[in-house]
Amino acid sequence: MNLEQINQSLKLTIQELVTKLSDEITAKNLIAIQLVEKDEELSLLRKEKQELTELLEVQTKPEERKGE
Known part of the structure; x- marks a missing residue:
């Protein structure tokens, strides 16, 4: 080779x-x-899960009865 x-x-x-x-x-x-996009999506899903969990707790919480 040259x-x-x-x-x-x-x-x-x-x-x-x-x-x-x-x-x-x-x-x-x-x-x-x-x-980055998936991380943002995951953050939104976690926030939505937390909101739904809180809403479920409020909706299924037994009413406190007066006089008991």
């Missing part, structure tokens, strides 16, 4: 690595966005 072939080979390798790195970073960022 010097020109080695340089060309290294340039291609660098180009492939840059492309792969770019793809990996894009995938990581998409996953991070999805994680």
Whole structure:
């Protein structure tokens, strides 16, 4: 292999690595966005569960009878 072939080979390798790195970073960022969205969704569901639990407790709480 001569010097020109080695340089060309290294340039291609660098180009492939840059492309792969770019793809990996894009995938990581998409996953991070999805994680944030799911975390927000989970927070809303927990809040809704708490509200429903409180409402259920109020609705099923036996009425206090006067005079007892």
